[in-house]
Amino acid sequence: MENRYPQKPGLDFILKQAFFYWNKTLIYQLKFSVIYFAIFFTAFFFFASKYGILDQQQELMEAFQVSTEAYLQKAQALGQTENSQYFSYAFLGILVFLYPLNLGLFQIFRKVDLNEKPEIGDLFVGYNGFNFFKYAAFYLFWFMIYMMTFRLVILPFVWVCITIFVAPIMFFMNKTIFESISLNFKALKMYFLEIFVCVMVAVIFKYIGFALFLIGGLFTFPFWNAMIYSLYKTIFTEKE
Numbered sequence: 001m002e003n004r005y006p007q008k009p010g011l012d013f014i015l016k017q018a019f020f021y022w023n024k025t026l027i028y029q030l031k032f033s034v035i036y037f038a039i040f041f042t043a044f045f046f047f048a049s050k051y052g053i054l055d056q057q058q059e060l061m062e063a064f065q066v067s068t069e070a071y072l073q074k075a076q077a078l079g080q081t082e083n084s085q086y087f088s089y090a091f092l093g094i095l096v097f098l099y100p101l102n103l104g105l106f107q108i109f110r111k112v113d114l115n116e117k118p119e120i121g122d123l124f125v126g127y128n129g130f131n132f133f134k135y136a137a138f139y140l141f142w143f144m145i146y147m148m149t150f151r152l153v154i155l156p157f158v159w160v161c162i163t164i165f166v167a168p169i170m171f172f173m174n175k176t177i178f179e180s181i182s183l184n185f186k187a188l189k190m191y192f193l194e195i196f197v198c199v200m201v202a203v204i205f206k207y208i209g210f211a212l213f214l215i216g217g218l219f220t221f222p223f224w225n226a227m228i229y230s231l232y233k234t235i236f237t238e239k240e
Helices: 011-024 026-050 053-066 068-079 082-113 120-127 131-152 154-163 166-173 177-190 192-220 223-235
Strands: none
Touching: 011 026, 011 082, 011 192, 011 223, 026 053, 026 082, 026 120, 026 192, 053 082, 082 120, 082 131, 082 166, 082 223, 120 131, 131 154, 131 166, 131 177, 154 177, 154 192, 166 177, 166 223, 177 192, 192 223
């Protein structure tokens, strides 16, 4: 693949294309969310129970009733316990395990382009063979950098933009993590405005379903992937 230089895509085209992919595959958006949240909450409550996090929450509520200062002191003390640290590792493990599920939607969008019929099994393409370890390693790397920059306000957003195409580049172009970041950075320099606006729209739409329609969030939650694929397909072109 190579970038489509010097032409620039129109924002309206990218947005319409993203909504097209999302709308065209709504049933798979729903299946994605159901699978994602079923695994997430099952694992979350299992580890929360295993490491006593639910009991800690009760202690925090009792401290909060005393004073805000007591709450903060209790939260700091509980956060330093061995069980809290184990739970943090387990929580990260859940997110890492679930990340490759996103690659399944890219596979489905590609099938839409090829006029092929998607299948439920396509959602798990990110878990095939070495794929799981490749994408899990990328997400772990991504998440660690993200958390290190989290308190710096702007840098987390910059990190998201610098890595927004890494997963599809790795998936469709078979590049390494750092090769993908390099290609992503080149695209970001040329298409910054388009990427910035699309990221904002994707984030808002991703969570608006939960805020306004509750169950509708199961449909809007995966929209982020449709936006990434639309940008990726517009900015990059395949070349044998």
